[in-house]
Amino acid sequence: MVLFYTRPTSLIGRQWLRTYTTARSNLTVDALVYSQYGKPTDVLKWHSYPLPALTSETVHVKFLASPINPADVNQVQGAYPLKPPFERLAESDDTKYAVGGNEGVAQVVAVGDNVKGLKIGDQVIMANAGYGTWRTYAAGPASDFQALPMADNISKIQLATLSVNPCTAYRMLKDFVNLKQGDYVIQNGANSAVGQSVIQLAKAWGIKTINVVRNRPDIDDLRKDLEQLGATHVITDDTLGSHETKSMIKAWGQPKLGLNCVGGKSATEMARHLSANGQYVTYGAMARAPLALPASLLIFKNLAFHGFWMSRWTDTHSVEERTNMVNELIGLMKQGAFTEPKWTPVEWNEQAVKTAVDQGIQGFGTGKQVILF
Amino acid sequence: MVLFYTRPTSLIGRQWLRTYTTARSNLTVDALVYSQYGKPTDVLKWHSYPLPALTSETVHVKFLASPINPADVNQVQGAYPLKPPFERLAESDDTKYAVGGNEGVAQVVAVGDNVKGLKIGDQVIMANAGYGTWRTYAAGPASDFQALPMADNISKIQLATLSVNPCTAYRMLKDFVNLKQGDYVIQNGANSAVGQSVIQLAKAWGIKTINVVRNRPDIDDLRKDLEQLGATHVITDDTLGSHETKSMIKAWGQPKLGLNCVGGKSATEMARHLSANGQYVTYGAMARAPLALPASLLIFKNLAFHGFWMSRWTDTHSVEERTNMVNELIGLMKQGAFTEPKWTPVEWNEQAVKTAVDQGIQGFGTGKQVILF
Structure with a gap:
């Protein structure tokens, strides 16, 4: 027996569900896929295939929103250590494809009768790293998905971008040093999606933040934006090596934790501001230059000095641990303590997504690009 | 009441003790001291002062041997983070001095009657980091010194050089990763005093070592020497980046622990050979170049990436922990599993010690220079 959804929600209306109910055996999935690594705009292609029929052990989900993250682009290029599964998406396919994307929010639209823990209407994120999310539907066992608590005041953008950046910020603040209220953290790339998550989580937990950003003409506006989010201090990377900055940070309180997504010279300068026995976590390399460590900082x-990669954490920790984290983050979203990131919508068609990927490669754009299905 | 030593030992004969007994109130200490930081041969000077009289709470020790370590030289230069105490060594001094040296073995020659845990004849090392050891005698509370187990087949050179290099090797092998029999460690500077200690401890504990040394004309001789000590493999740093070395190390078993006293490019290459989740400990910077870390190795x-500094360990751990370590090392020495380092004797007079310090600065010499008092 297959259970069908019968009451409307804010995300799925009656009309669509009626369509699903009558046409479930021949639903078509539209996906942005690739069969080999390469330049994303060359190798990415639109592919339509029939959604596998529901079995008693599987669910069907409909994607609602999926961001285009830099790591997704690197993955298509073959330059990312997390390799996607290349597989025949339908029996009729004669090529093995990987589906682009690694993050997104979907909604359960059909549930096999032996499935436990998921019901129609549940909003879900992907339970494992490396699940292709640039597609309209997916079919699979319940263990592929993790249900989210519902709340009216949380947007699908917040949910679609929850599993990478906010979770990265959460783990880095929790897992490397025992931070107490009033302790300081220093981070560079403070205006990035992770950086903004760090600011908000730290604020919620009573931790103070020193936020390093690149100097720019509109630095005062950026400072105000970040302070509004909860940043304690905002400084620019070109002042990191100065005696004034050193004295200032000593007066505030030397941070026990440094979070680095930049690398290069200013990342070394940032390390010098940590307190003795401090922990320094690298999760990105925007400057594409290695982190140079003078032996004195070590000895x-x-x-x-550690690294952090959310995909590894997800693969090496229990669903329960992840659920606790996600529930806490959603709790903060409900309270309004964790806001939607800056984002721009991307229409769900081949050309629009490819253009968005191109923008991702070139590194500009105003906020995170999110595909709306 | 003051207890005097009455039976001869291998180290102190009756004749000397008779002298001590009759002249204890006006014994003279000869010391190599400095009153300001600077070029060691400029600022180091010979200074004689009366040994403070024994009290019921103090002991007198006579130094037997003390090495000249590179850190001692840096300390005189003022370039070392461990700052010595500058103090009036005798009431008659009008200048505050620091005594050179940080390591050595001494023998207890007089014990105040309230002193517990030390007796005349005990051989001792310094209990705390930063104790000036380039002097003939010292007076102080029992807590300044740590008694060593005695054994006939252990030389005073082994004891004089025990507390820095062998202890550094011991802690680095124990404290960063749980190594099991058959696991691999990789280290550079494998022919250094710490490197040789690592080889011998690893051998004794069933751990395999990959030992990186600089290429040199007599590389085959050095390889044989290190293999004789217990090295599993010896390779040269100029091959670290090659595919052959990569395949070879993969075939042996990727190390879980890397020990770095060099820095620079080859230290980065060494890090690439570690297994995933590996720990990398820097305890020196012979190449005087920072360690460059590509973000991929972290993320x-x-x-x-950690640092290790024996002085900090000593200052932050209990005497009991240190005693356990030292006893285990001396146990290995008794069994012949831990040999005397290569060393050259330095005569105890101003000119000889200054010449030895000069050699330490210039970085040549055959083995560790040890002052014999």
């Missing part, structure tokens, strides 16, 4: 100051 | 390979 005499006893700093420790 | 995707999940390597963690």
Whole structure:
């Protein structure tokens, strides 16, 4: 027996569900796929295939929104260590494809009768790293998906962009040093999606933040924006090496934790501001330059340098741990303590998504690009 | 009441003790001291002062041997983070001095009657980091010194050089990753005093070592020497980046722990050979170049980079922990599993010690220079 959804929600109306109910055996999936690594706009292609029929052990989900993250682009290029599964998406396919994208929110639209833990209408994120999310529908076992708590005041943009950036910020603040209220964290790339998540989580948990951004003509506006989010201090990377900055940070309180998504010279300068025995976590390399560590910071100051990668965390921790984290983040969203990131909508068609991927490669754009299905 | 030593040992004969007994109130200490930081041969000077009289709470020790370590030289230069105490060594001094040296073995020659845990004849090392050891005698509370187990087949050179290099090797092998028998460690500077200690401890504990040394004309001789000590493999740093070395190390078993006293490019190459989640410990910077870390090693390979400094360990751990370590090391020495380092004797007079310090600065010399008092 297959259960069908019978009451309307804010996300799925009656009309669509009626369509699904009558046409479930021949629903078509539209997906942006690739069969080999390469330049994304060359290798990405639109592919339509029939959604596998529901079985008693599987669910069907309909994607609602999926962001285009830099890592998604690197993955298509073949330059990302998380390799997607290349597989025949339908029996009629003669090529193995990977579906683009790794993050997104979907809604359960059909549930096999032996499935436990998911019901029609549930909003879900992907339970594992590397699940292709640039597609309209997917079919699979319940263990592929993780249900989210519902709340009227949380947007699908917030949910679609929850599993990478806010979770990265959450884990980095929790897992490397025991931060107490009033302790300081320093981070560069503070205006990035992770950076903004760090600011908001730290604020919610009573932790103070020193936020390093690149100097720019509109620095005062950016400072105000970040302070509004909860940033304690905002400084520019070109002042990191100065005696004034050193004294200032000493007066505020030297941070126990540094979060680095930039690399290069200013990342080394940032490390010098940590307190003795501080922990320094690298999760990105925007400057594409290695982190140079003077031996004295390691030997005499006893700093420790780690990396963080959310995909690895997800693959090496239990669903329960992830659920606790996600529920806490959604709790903060409900309270209004965690806001929607800056984003721009991307229409769901081949040309629009390819153009958005191109923008992702070139590194400009105003906020995160999110595909709306 | 003051207890005097009455039976001869291998180290102190009756004759000397008779002298001590009769002349204890006006014994003279000869010390190599400095009153300001600077070029060691300029600022180091010979200074004689009366040994403070024994009290019921103090002991007198006579130094037997003390090495000249590179850190001692840096300390005189003022370039070392461990700052010595500058103090009036005798009431008659009108200048505050620091005594050179940080390591050595001494023998207890007199014990105040309230002193517990030390007796005349005990061989001791310094209990705390930063104790000036380039002097003939010292007076102080028992807590300044740590008694060593005695054994006939252990030389005073082994004891004089025990507390820095062998202890550094011991802690680095124990404290960063749980190594099991058959696991691999990779280290550069494998022919250094710490490197040789690592080889011997690893051998004793069933851990395999990949030992990186600089290429040199007599590389085959050095390889044989290190293999004789217990090295599993010896390779040269100029091959670290090659595909052959990569395949070879993969075939042996990728190390879980890397020990770095060099820095620079080859230290980065060494890090690439670690297994995923590996730990990398820097305890020196012979190449005087920072360690450059590509973000991928941190983020995707999940390597963690630490520093180790024996002085900090000593200052932050209990005497009991240190005693356990020292006893285990001396146990290995008794069994012949831990040999005397290569060393050259330095005579105890101003000119000889200054010449030895000069050699330490210039970085040549055959083995560790040890002052014999």
